[in-house]
Amino acid sequence: MKLVSFNINGIKARGPALTRWLDSFQPDVLVMQEIKSVDDAFPREIFEERGYTLETHGQKGFNGVAIASLLPLRDVSRGLPGDDDDAQARYMEATVEGPQHNLRVCGLYLPNGNPVELDEAGAPVAGGKYAYKLAWMERLRARAEALLAAETPFVMLGDYNIIPQAEDAARPKAWENDALYRLPSREAFRSILNLGLTDALRARTQAPESYTFWDYQAGAWDRNDGIRIDHILLCPYAADWLVECGIDRAVRGEEKPSDHVPIWAEMGV
DNA sequence: ATGGTAGCACGGCTA
Numbered sequence: 686m687k688l689v690s691f692n693i694n695g696i697k698a699r700g701p702a703l704t705r706w707l708d709s710f711q712p713d714v715l716v717m718q719e720i721k722s723v724d725d726a727f728p729r730e731i732f733e734e735r736g737y738t739l740e741t742h743g744q745k746g747f748n749g750v751a752i753a754s755l756l757p758l759r760d761v762s763r764g765l766p767g768d769d770d771d772a773q774a775r776y777m778e779a780t781v782e783g784p785q786h787n788l789r790v791c792g793l794y795l796p797n798g799n800p801v802e803l804d805e806a807g808a809p810v811a812g813g814k815y816a817y818k819l820a821w822m823e824r825l826r827a828r829a830e831a832l833l834a835a836e837t838p839f840v841m842l843g844d845y846n847i848i849p850q851a852e853d854a855a856r857p858k859a860w861e862n863d864a865l866y867r868l869p870s871r872e873a874f875r876s877i878l879n880l881g882l883t884d885a886l887r888a889r890t891q892a893p894e895s896y897t898f899w900d901y902q903a904g905a906w907d908r909n910d911g912i913r914i915d916h917i918l919l920c921p922y923a924a925d926w927l928v929e930c931g932i933d934r935a936v937r938g939e940e941k942p943s944d945h946v947p948i949w950a951e952m953g954v
Numbered sequence: 955a956t957g958g959t960a961g962c963a964c965g966g967c968t969a
Contacts, residue, residue: 694969695961719969721962746962747969797969846969900969901959944960944969 686756686783686952687711690792690842690915692718692898692945696727696751702941704731710933712949713755714781716792718844720749727751744774750792750843757782765793766831767824775821783954786838788923791828793843796821798864815864818846822873829880829920838922840952841882844945845916847874849884852893853913865914883924885917885950886932897932898945906937915948926953 689712693699696717707715715737720727724743732739732753742763743749752758758779765776775794780787798818802810809816825841832839848866851857860866878884886895896911905911919927928951936946 697963698961719961747967799969903958 686713686781686954687949688714688716688790688840688842688917688952689947689949690716690718690844690917691947692794692844692915692943694719694943694945695721696731697722698941699943700728700731702936702939702943705939706933706936706947707731707735710947710949712753712947714790715753716790716842717751717753718749718775718792718794719747720751721747722749740777740779742774742777744772747773748794749774750777750794752777752779752790752792754779754781765821765824766828768820771821776825781954783952786922786926786954788926788952788954789832789837789839791832791839791841793825793841793845795825795843795845795847797846798870801862801864801867818864819869819873822870822877826873826877826880829877829882829918833880833920837920838926839920840917840923840950842915842917842948842950844914845874846914847871847916848912848914849874849916853895855894855896855908855910855912860912865912878918881921882918883921883927885919885924885927885930886913886948888919888924888927889930895932896934897948899937901944915945917948917950919950923952927951928953
């Protein structure tokens, strides 16, 4: 089964590029981020004409996630547990019924967190975007812990907005104080990994320049000024089922691309 | 310190 995460940066603008990629790559399960659409305005025909089941969790203007699957989906849930007041559409889950195993697929769009607002003691300002990011990551950690405790095989994949290590950025120095890379952000990501999850890409390659995002600005793609922020994290069961993992970098050089590219995992489920 | 680009939706925020 080919499982993919792709931050498409706006479903209404991405139609042609997305359909070209869908027809060539033919993912079995696709989780999308930044659909930037309400559910009713999502052009479902892109997927339904190709035989996909589509589940969306949208909001107006920003954010929004979706799951498309050729395999049956059940028990779809929307929203990350832990804060009933969180109105941002950034998380959904569905169970994919594979021929051999069921897999809980958790699609996520982790908050960017910029600008970083700190008080005089250096603590994140309550109500600020950086505090929201860290709180969201703690909720994600708790969700992973709950799935592990239930022994539910799962994969958490999406746009994490986290650069895990220096080798995951072309210019790490430039990101030192950024919410995507500053130490507390990386520590929060590590604490999720340290539950026993596997970074699928790093389990299969140590290749340098394994980037998934290049800014539209300042010719970042032409200069290969990229960062690795889209990740596939596997629970121990899922890590055993991982066959291969890669990044479809060429998509970034095609016409009217997203600023992210797909990251995929071949899973023996 | 700013600007550089893109998306949604049509003004300004988000990234």
